[in-house]
Amino acid sequence: MPELSALTDATTALLIELIRTPSFSREEGPTADLLVDFLRRHGAAPQRAGHNVWARNRHFDPAKPTILLNSHHDTVKPGASWTYDPFGAVLVGEQLIGLGSNDAGASAVSLLATFLHFQERADLAFNLICAITAEEEISGTGGIRSILPQLGRLDLGIVGEPTQMQLAVAEKGLVVLDCVAHGRSGHAARDEGENALYKAVDDISWLRSYQFPETSPLLGPVKMTVTQVQAGSQHNVVPDRCSFVVDVRTNECYSNEQVVATLRQHMQSEVTPRSTHLNSSGIAPQHPLVQRALALGRQTFGSATLSDQAVLPFATVKIGPGDSARSHTPDEYILLSELRAGIEGYINLLEGFSF
Structure with missing residues (x-):
């Protein structure tokens, strides 16, 4: 099991690479290459379809329930008001500035770190699939929906989006x-x-x-x-x-x-x-993951913003490092401390968890 500090360093370096590699919706091929390479270098067995990349934990057991860790690696296009290079991954103090740093690069790499932390564990009460997917920003057909049949039965989803590591239990x-x-x-x-x-x-x-x-x-x-x-x-x-x-x-x-x-x-x-498939989503307040988050001191809320939760036909929550208010804004950034807290928060949420 990799040390937390080593995971944090590796995923911070990955986030810098992702920021420096343009990945507008439907144009995510180069960042998908980075994700495949990262997972391989860290002992996982990634699979890819289109610009979607995923991996299963080493001791995957079909008899156990499966948790999906999902975030996206596409971004919107930068506006004209940026004062920093959107692809520069500039570090100013604790701020890592760059397009997609907050939405949702920090969540994506934190979920990858969490997956790597658990991937060799044989004692888990659940399976893990980590999927970093495309076309979230446009709710495109080439994103998470396109690979659901290949992922098999999924019992719970943790969707990584910037929520200041509070738990969105419903989404409009x-x-x-x-x-x-x-x-x-x-x-x-x-x-x-x-x-x-x-x-x-x-x-x-x-x-x-x-x-x-x-x-x-x-x-x-x-x-x-x-x-x-x-x-x-x-x-x-x-x-x-x-x-x-x-x-x-x-x-x-x-x-x-x-x-x-x-x-x-x-x-x-x-x-x-234009479509009617992006319905409201939510999870029962009695769900064991919600109860675990509350026990860890997380707050629950309903989210006004849309994510890939809308197309996942099973129980999901939305949680991740960063602040939704920074998304799609000039000079978007993530704090390095938020990145560390995101990795620790995801791991604490799953350590010892059972349905």
């Missing part, structure tokens, strides 16, 4: 709606046509004021936000079409399909969901 779902209001064009100077923009405004006004009756104690209400509107071709023509986009964050009280059905009942506009 997401459905993006493309809406179109239809009218009839006419001259703006005369009482002609049927203004699609006005129809859209009526629907948008309803969306602003409507509240779904059921509110989650952890996740709060369903939240609907209009984020884009487009209508009209010139100043003197009544628009016959107005399109708008709605970002809907769902709680566990409603499936995405139920939310879409409710909106279609109340709105004049056509409502088309």
Whole structure:
């Protein structure tokens, strides 16, 4: 079993390599190469499909329950406001600055360290699969969903995302709606046509004021936000079409399909969901892992942000080093102390754990 200090040093070096290697969604091949090489050098037997990399513990026993350790190695693209090189992996005091350092490189390498810590152990009450996957930032079909059939039965998932090592026991779902209001064009100077923009405004006004009756104690209400509107071709023509986009964050009280059905009942506009598979997720408060986290002094909360939890069809929690508020921001960073605490926190969560 590797020493914790050696694991921390090795995974910090890996994180620096990952930051210095661009890995935008669907372009993660070079960082997948790094992950395969890292696991091989540390005695694991990695497997790869596309840009997804995973490994099983040495004494994997199909009769035991299996825990998935999962995080992602893709990043968003850096904005123009960065003052440091996004791929520089610059160390300023305790801050390791670079794109993907916080979201979710620190979680990914901490989970890898945890896996290596346990991989040779024959006395575990569970199996471990560590999967560092692609396309999380775009909820892409080439990410974790694409390899689930190859992973076999999974009984529990620990999803690594920046939560300050507190335990997210529920997560809001997401459905993006493309809406179109239809009218009839006419001259703006005369009482002609049927203004699609006005129809859209009526629907948008309803969306602003409507509240779904059921509110989650952890996740709060369903939240609907209009984020884009487009209508009209010139100043003197009544628009016959107005399109708008709605970002809907769902709680566990409603499936995405139920939310879409409710909106279609109340709105004049056509409502088309881009997908409905990113439902809210959660875990029972009585689950042994939740109880263990509480015993270790972790706080539980409901998360408003989306992760690969949404596509994992079994009990999951979300926990990891770093702060969600830094994600997708200029000069994103992770503290070295947070990285060490992440590795220790994951190991403490699993040491002696049983279902």
